[in-house]
Every structure is written in structure tokens, then in C-alpha cells.
Amino acid sequence: MPGRVLRRPSAKCTFSPIRVVRAAELALTAGLVGHAAATPYQQAHWAYALVELEDECRHSRMFARMIGTYGLRPRPPLWWQRLGVRIAAMLDDPLRLFAAALVVVELTDAFQRVAMTDETIHPITRQISRIHVIEEARRIKYAREELKRQVVHRSAVRRRVGGAMMARLTRTLLDTMIRPDRYRAVGLDPEFARRTALRSPHRRQVERWALAKCVRFFHEVGMADGRARAAWVKVGPLPDELARGDR
């Protein structure tokens, strides 16, 4: 990882991303319900989806309890988070569902792998990070296998359109991880700090590092090549060899 990004953050700063992840996990859970409903229950894929649902419901409870344990004021989800859950519940496209799951899970996984061994992070956060990393390893494998199964039946155009949508989703997630008012909590002007952070080369480098595995996989399955590649270049987190066009 380039440099360190988790340096004794205040509790409020730590939980700004956790709240985004909690909303994203609920949106993916809603999508998984739709996927299970559309899958014949005789198929093993139906059972796989239900196992993932069980895990994700438990994770949502775990993160909510974590926020409560630290004594932070529960905040209602923002309007776009509520909208995201509703849209995910209505989506009937496993390709976008599993691709979005990979974006969220791999992004979270990268930072939690750092958090779980960082002695400056509170032990409860470290332990919860460790639990989530271990349990999400299975989910990453599941989402990758399901996505490989989905791309076989899609034309190159549909794969790339899906890839470009994931690039947009990725940028939105990255830009909303830290709410501007969190900067105020550490004595910074929220708007100035937000604009500065968005332009930071270090931040771009960290984003590229966190998403490298995910974007390489999208490239392998035809969701980051052709015109989709341009969308990923615009978003930023393209690994060096893909940005140079070596592959």
C-alpha cells in the first residue's frame, strides 16, 4: 500500500466510510434477494445466494453494533443511500449485481486488511476488520465465479456498458466515502478539505492500489477493455499495466 492512510483517525472519521459500506451492503443484499427470487430453488446457485444473504445480514448488524459500541449518534441513511437500496432491489441484472458487489467488497477488503494489523487502530475495529476480511474472502470468490458465468452470455457491447457503469459507481463510492462534515471534526474547512482531497495525487495512488485486483478482474472478463477502458481511465483507478495498454 502506498504510504499509510489510517493514521489514528477520529471515531467519526473512521465511521464515515463504515456508514457508506453499511448502506452499500444493504443495497447488495436487496439485489441478492431479487437474484434468489429469479433463480429456481433446485439450482445450487439459489442456495449460494441465500448463504451470502445470511452473511451480509449479519455483517450489517455487526457494523451497526460497532457504531453503537463507540457511542456515536446513529444517523439515518442519506437520501441517495435509500435510493440506492431501492434501485438495487428492482435491478434484475445479475451481471451488474455481482460486478457492483465486487467493487464494494474489494474496496472494503483492501482497507480492512490494513486496519486489521494496524496497532494504532482500536482493537474492536481491528477485530471486526479481521472477521469481515475472512468472511468476505468467500464472497469475493462467489461474486467472481457468478460474474464469469454471466459474461459468457453477454455480448461485448453489454459487457462494456456494464463495465462503464461500474466505473461510474466506483467513482461515486470513492468520492462519498468521507462526508465533508467529517473534515470539520478534525478542524478543517469541509469544502476546502474535500476539494483538496479529491485533487490529491496520493489519494489517486491509494485508490488505484485498493482497486487494482478488482479492475484487473474486470479486464479479464471483458468489462474494462474497449470503450469501457476509457470509462475506467476517466475514473482513475486503472492499474499501471492497463493504463499503459500492456494487456
Ligand SMILES: [Fe+2]
Ligand atoms: Fe459484508
